[in-house]
Amino acid sequence: xxxxxxxxxxxxxxxxxxxxxxxxxxxxxxxxxxxxxxxxxxxxxxxxxxxxxxxxxxxxxxxxxxxxxxxxxxxxxxxxxxxxxxxxxxxxxxxxxxxxxxxxxxxxxxxxxxxxxxxxxxxxxxxxxxxxxxxxxxxxxxxxxxxxxxxxxxxxxxxxxxxxxxxxxxxxxxxxxxxxxxxxxxxxxxxxxxxxxxxxxxxxxxxxxxxxxxxxxxxxxxxxxxxxxxxxxxxxxxxxxxxxxxxxxxxxxxxxxx
Amino acid sequence: xxxxxxxxxxxxxxxxxxxxxxxxxxxxxxxxxxxxxxxxxxxxxxxxxxxxxxxxxxxxxxxxxxxxxxxxxxxxxxxxxxxxxxxxxxxxxxxxxxxxxxxxxxxxxxxxxxxxxxxxxxxxxxxxxxxxxxxxxxxxxxxxxxxxxxxxxxxxxxxxxxxxxxxxxxxxxxxxxxxxxxxxxxxxxxxxxxxxxxxxxxxxxxxxxxxxxxxxxxxxxxxxxxxxxxxxxxxxxxxxxxxxxxxxxxxxxxxxxxxxxxxxxxxxxxxxxxxxxxxxxxxxxxxxxxxxxxxxxxxxxxxxxxxxxxxxx
Numbered sequence: 001x002x003x004x005x006x007x008x009x010x011x012x013x014x015x016x017x018x019x020x021x022x023x024x025x026x027x028x029x030x031x032x033x034x035x036x037x038x039x040x041x042x043x044x045x046x047x048x049x050x051x052x053x054x055x056x057x058x059x060x061x062x063x064x065x066x067x068x069x070x071x072x073x074x075x076x077x078x079x080x081x082x083x084x085x086x087x088x089x090x091x092x093x094x095x096x097x098x099x100x101x102x103x104x105x106x107x108x109x110x111x112x113x114x115x116x117x118x119x120x121x122x123x124x125x126x127x128x129x130x131x132x133x134x135x136x137x138x139x140x141x142x143x144x145x146x147x148x149x150x151x152x153x154x155x156x157x158x159x160x161x162x163x164x165x166x167x168x169x170x171x172x173x174x175x176x177x178x179x180x181x182x183x184x185x186x187x188x189x190x191x192x193x194x195x196x197x198x199x200x201x202x203x204x205x206x207x208x209x210x211x212x213x214x215x216x217x218x219x220x221x222x223x224x225x226x227x228x229x230x231x232x233x234x235x236x237x238x239x240x241x242x243x244x245x246x247x248x249x250x251x252x253x254x255x256x257x258x
Numbered sequence: 259x260x261x262x263x264x265x266x267x268x269x270x271x272x273x274x275x276x277x278x279x280x281x282x283x284x285x286x287x288x289x290x291x292x293x294x295x296x297x298x299x300x301x302x303x304x305x306x307x308x309x310x311x312x313x314x315x316x317x318x319x320x321x322x323x324x325x326x327x328x329x330x331x332x333x334x335x336x337x338x339x340x341x342x343x344x345x346x347x348x349x350x351x352x353x354x355x356x357x358x359x360x361x362x363x364x365x366x367x368x369x370x371x372x373x374x375x376x377x378x379x380x381x382x383x384x385x386x387x388x389x390x391x392x393x394x395x396x397x398x399x400x401x402x403x404x405x406x407x408x409x410x411x412x413x414x415x416x417x418x419x420x421x422x423x424x425x426x427x428x429x430x431x432x433x434x435x436x437x438x439x440x441x442x443x444x445x446x447x448x449x450x451x452x453x454x455x456x457x458x459x460x461x462x463x464x465x466x467x468x469x470x471x472x473x474x475x476x477x478x479x480x481x482x483x484x485x486x487x488x489x490x491x492x493x494x495x496x497x498x499x500x501x502x503x504x505x506x507x508x509x510x511x512x513x514x515x516x517x518x519x520x521x522x523x524x525x526x527x528x529x530x531x532x533x534x535x536x537x538x539x540x541x542x543x544x545x546x547x548x549x550x551x552x553x554x555x556x557x558x559x560x561x562x563x564x565x566x567x568x569x570x571x
Contacts, residue, residue: 108456108459109460158455162458
């Protein structure tokens with residue numbers, strides 16, 4: 001079930017350093033939301049607050065509120081582990097478990113949720129790999145290590161792993177930045193397909209990519225070195241790329257900085 | 259003569275000479291020791307009136323020398339393996355605590371303490387074993403004998419503090435720091451991105467360790483254990499103070515039996531006749547071979563890790 005995310009007045013810190021400040025936004029379900037902005041503007045940090053991965057780093061903490069439908073993710077009774085089972089994540093560099101087979105990689109999340117029967121696992125692994133457009137390439141070597149695949153295939157394996165547990169939201173942190181153009185295209189096609197079932201948030205450095213895959217785009221910026229990153233504006237992707245409200249957004253998308 | 263623009267630089271010659279010389283010197287010393295040991299051991303082995311590899315008795319100083327390595331080798335291997343079985347799980351626990359659970363400052367202190375433990379002289383462990391552990395082990399040994407006496411290891415009619423088990427416990431404590439220190443290093447090297455992969459799937463910290471840290475660290479832990487095993491087998495003074503120093507092959511670790519090659523050398527060398535010294539040296543050669551085999555096994559496992567290169571991520 002795709003779900004809506006509502007963020008209000010969110011700050012995130014690394015120790016005493018404030019990395020992002022005062023972020024308020026709504027992420028619509030069954031759509032792709034892209035975060036763009038110059039390096040260090042906090043878009044990846046913000047993404048990681050959405051599944052409570054930010055606090056994995058020692059000293060990192062968050063202030064503010066994130067509602068996933070009617071559930072406050074930062075409520076003190078909420079277990080971050082269960083948040084991450086609902087909000088999946090794909091990382092910048094493909095990171096399949098190197099000691100596991102392709103099959104076990106996809107089944108890894110399922111097994112965390114408790115024992116499941118072998119036939120049940122087989123069914124879910126097959127569906128997930130098909131959904132990730134990888135099934136035809138790996139169906140004959142499911143017992144081979146995942147690290148033997150190409151970079152693009154590994155990244156699709158990671159997407160299969162993330163969707164195998166049927167999350168409500170899928171976060172992608174520059175999922176194509178380590179991939180060649182053909183693999184990038186494969187992932188972008190996949191994103192277009194997955195948005196029918198999931199809420200997708202993607203951080204990207206590639207503005208063409210944001211324009212191609214996303215429905216809404218959020219532009220982040222920071223006032224200067226050491227300043228916290230802020231959300232400058234968020235709107236329909238077509239509007240951001242043709243007629244942004246803010247001068248900074250226009251300067252960034254026209255390549256004047258960043 | 260015209261000097262070439264590409265002539266060899268002047269520093270090269272002496273430096274090459276010095277390093278090559280050092281390398282050769284090391285090999286020469288090793289060879290000299292080996293030759294010395296063999297030369298000393300051969301007359302004793304010739305004077306032996308029993309079979310060296312299968313005989314249990316050790317009376318090389320008698321007019322009709324009878325001695326064999328069987329009981330000593332058995333005691334060495336058994337006590338070392340027992341020590342390993344006790345030390346490895348604790349060492350892995352300590353290493354995981356330092357690498358993944360403890361707050362950073364506590365982890366630093368603990369790591370330092372572990373290194374310090376590794377530096378305590380072995381005679382101190384031995385004295386502690388004699389003064390504290392031998393009386394203390396009476397209780398746990400009686401417990402094991404009463405409730406687990408059906409296991410041959412803990413069988414026997416009487417229970418002694420000065421036993422194979424007590425020696426193994428001291429050995430376990432002695433090899434714990436080195437295994438823990440190496441395991442900690444290996445666990446710290448587990449790739450962050452693979453750890454994050456499991457966390458992002460909704461793994462608890464323990465599940466993350468099982469999915470991402472332990473499989474990655476396994477080869478390193480195995481070689482750390484092998485290193486510990488080598489140390490346990492070569493350990494001398496601490497166990498010489500604790501072993502009952504008998505010459506029996508006795509699987510019952512709570513009985514008043516037990517000895518090891520190194521402990522026997524330490525206990526016997528002072529009063530040995532020339533033949534007796536030769537016999538002890540021969541036993542030392544056997545220990546050397548056992549240790550060599552263990553180290554080679556460890557290297558084999560480390561070499562296998564290279565093929566295991568999924569961890570290159």
